[in-house]
Amino acid sequence: xxxxxxxxxxxxxxxxxxxxxxxxxxxxxxxxxxxxxxxxxxxxxxxxxxxxxxxxxxxxxxxxxxxxxxxxxxxxxxxxxxxxxxxxxxxxxxxxxxxxxxxxxxxxxxxxxxxxxxxxxxxxxxxxxxxxxxxxxxxxxxxxxxxxxxxxxxxxxxxxxxxxxxxxxxxxxxxxxxxxxxxxxxxxxxxxxxxxxxxxxxxxxxxxxxxxxxxxxxxxxxxxxxxxxxxxxxxxxxxxxxxxxxxxxxxxxxxxxxxxxxxxxxxxxxxxxxxxxxxxxxxxxxxxxxxxxxxxxxxxxxxxxxxxxxxxxxxxxxxxxxxxxxxxxxxxxx
Amino acid sequence: xxxxxxxxxxxxxxxxxxxxxxxxxxxxxxxxxxxxxxxxxxxxxxxxxxxxxxxxxxxxxxxxxxxxxxxxxxxxxxxxxxxxxxxxxxxxxxxxxxxxxxxxxxxxxxxxxxxxxxxxxxxxxxxxxxxxxxxxxxxxxxxxxxxxxxxxxxxxxxxxxxxxxxxxxxxxxxxxxxxxxxxxxxxxxxxxxxxxxxxxxxxxxxxxxxxxxxxxxxxxxxxxxxxxxxxxxxxxxxxxxxxxxxxxxxxxxxxxxxxxxxxxxxxxxxxxxxxxxxxxxxxxxxxxxxxxxxxxxxxxxxxxxxxxxxxxxxxxxxxxxxxxxxxxxxxxxx
Numbered sequence: 001x002x003x004x005x006x007x008x009x010x011x012x013x014x015x016x017x018x019x020x021x022x023x024x025x026x027x028x029x030x031x032x033x034x035x036x037x038x039x040x041x042x043x044x045x046x047x048x049x050x051x052x053x054x055x056x057x058x059x060x061x062x063x064x065x066x067x068x069x070x071x072x073x074x075x076x077x078x079x080x081x082x083x084x085x086x087x088x089x090x091x092x093x094x095x096x097x098x099x100x101x102x103x104x105x106x107x108x109x110x111x112x113x114x115x116x117x118x119x120x121x122x123x124x125x126x127x128x129x130x131x132x133x134x135x136x137x138x139x140x141x142x143x144x145x146x147x148x149x150x151x152x153x154x155x156x157x158x159x160x161x162x163x164x165x166x167x168x169x170x171x172x173x174x175x176x177x178x179x180x181x182x183x184x185x186x187x188x189x190x191x192x193x194x195x196x197x198x199x200x201x202x203x204x205x206x207x208x209x210x211x212x213x214x215x216x217x218x219x220x221x222x223x224x225x226x227x228x229x230x231x232x233x234x235x236x237x238x239x240x241x242x243x244x245x246x247x248x249x250x251x252x253x254x255x256x257x258x259x260x261x262x263x264x265x266x267x268x269x270x271x272x273x274x275x276x277x278x279x280x281x282x283x284x285x286x287x288x289x290x291x292x293x294x295x296x297x298x299x300x301x302x303x304x305x306x307x308x309x310x311x312x313x314x315x316x317x318x319x320x321x322x323x324x325x326x327x328x329x330x331x332x333x334x
Numbered sequence: 335x336x337x338x339x340x341x342x343x344x345x346x347x348x349x350x351x352x353x354x355x356x357x358x359x360x361x362x363x364x365x366x367x368x369x370x371x372x373x374x375x376x377x378x379x380x381x382x383x384x385x386x387x388x389x390x391x392x393x394x395x396x397x398x399x400x401x402x403x404x405x406x407x408x409x410x411x412x413x414x415x416x417x418x419x420x421x422x423x424x425x426x427x428x429x430x431x432x433x434x435x436x437x438x439x440x441x442x443x444x445x446x447x448x449x450x451x452x453x454x455x456x457x458x459x460x461x462x463x464x465x466x467x468x469x470x471x472x473x474x475x476x477x478x479x480x481x482x483x484x485x486x487x488x489x490x491x492x493x494x495x496x497x498x499x500x501x502x503x504x505x506x507x508x509x510x511x512x513x514x515x516x517x518x519x520x521x522x523x524x525x526x527x528x529x530x531x532x533x534x535x536x537x538x539x540x541x542x543x544x545x546x547x548x549x550x551x552x553x554x555x556x557x558x559x560x561x562x563x564x565x566x567x568x569x570x571x572x573x574x575x576x577x578x579x580x581x582x583x584x585x586x587x588x589x590x591x592x593x594x595x596x597x598x599x600x601x602x603x604x605x606x607x608x609x610x611x612x613x614x615x616x617x618x619x620x621x622x623x624x625x626x627x628x629x630x631x632x633x634x635x636x637x638x639x640x641x642x643x644x645x646x647x648x649x650x651x652x653x654x655x656x657x658x659x660x661x662x663x664x665x666x667x668x
Contacts, residue, residue, distance in 0.1 A: 020436075054432070054435075056432075058397065058406070058653070059433065060394055060396045061429060062394045072392070090425055091452075092425050095393075095395060098390075099393065100392075102390060103392050316655075
């Protein structure tokens, strides 16, 4: 077991977010006509992306993608991280790569030269701050096993994978390859379940993964209930206990629970003015994993996750607007 | 004189803004090495844009450009407007055109098919909320007299021009053509001086324009002082009085003054939490011109300008995050 070069390497769909305000009526109409489910992520194809974009309000573009957001937050705490995710060799891809680099995250995945454009996620933010995501994967579907740099993954303390990768066969293979390399190197594998509908699509696979291959699991209330097809969060939390080393389960404004084989650690939520919940789960994972890689106790890991999630929901956009490292300093001083 | 089809048509450089946080030290270093002046706009070429972008923090992209921002605000009040400005036929150009359409602004300028990419403005926002702009004009320099749709301009109640257009010979010709058409149709011409350094570059031309061709002038304190090369705002305001029908002069947190041949109307500032001053002047013009086209009195025009500017400086980005029409309703209800 070699000394890790990176604290964290994350693998995910590299997407540029297009955030726009939308009314409840607009989302309801889109649900009726196209099955867009409020608060969740739907996969859409390019013609539908063009159609939805044309119907949307003016937007703001920023780099996103679940695992990419987590890496940005992780680096904002001061963690040393790398990201594997595929953009195209186009303007939005350039923006994505710039932002990763600027955030201090290594991102060496070769951009797609020919074919699909950089993927994007059309995000509708309703007046209640909820976000409804519509993902056109674009170039990110071309992420495959060849994009997994074995040395990079083997050199990381934790390899973090997003459940969304399971939506594409090639990405799923990349996912499995990375998990294998990490474990062979004696390091940890972490997974986020991503979305309740994503869990629906891959329930058996995910349940097996959690039991056999995952050390640190992230899920929100809906996702963990969906995974075990139970009605209450408490039932789900009991089932997952001991299935993996750690499960960090978030319950939005009710806080989070960290579950191990023998502990249920409750972490209270912080008060927040919710503007846009995009990135909340991603930043919780960033804070938790930063604490974990710094060998903090689980309660502190949860507190850092909460700190990061609370910051990101107070503004539009899925990534920190301030340095999380400064937030820690402030919290220490207070 | 035909019945106006549009309340306002604006002509400007179509730019996508890239907004990023920056430290005072970073801006000071860039000033030393590249003459970047805090709080102003510098024109940069493509190699410098690439270099600066590489050095910048991660950003957020949104449609910008001074006159484009004004049109977005004008439409947000409920005004009927059109915009003339050139983007390229690329991803950022698509974003720009989408946003204009989504904001309810007609934008039929033919995109540039071959050559420069869509122009962008790299904006550094320092902790005090001040923005320092670095513009790579890209495709927007190709705006020329042929892009001025004579019927469109003749059909608008007011034609609004940004001073920045004077930085390029072709755009200057487009500017003059539009002004001539507007006046020939018996309609008004409005100008914003844009930036004190822009005034420096074109002082004699601007002074002549204001006296001979402009009906409604917008300028901030630094710009109007620079135009008449005087030391105090009061001196500048006295000189401009009567040179054009109306001069609306903004003095940031000290409010604004509307100057006519025989009146000095002081408009107080509203209290605001300044996050990012990008778009403040543009939105002041939007509110003022909306009031003017609705035949409100000058005091109310100034109040609407203040309302819009106060909203836009309270968040990142140069365009409204809420409908200004709703803000008016709220103000009426209060």
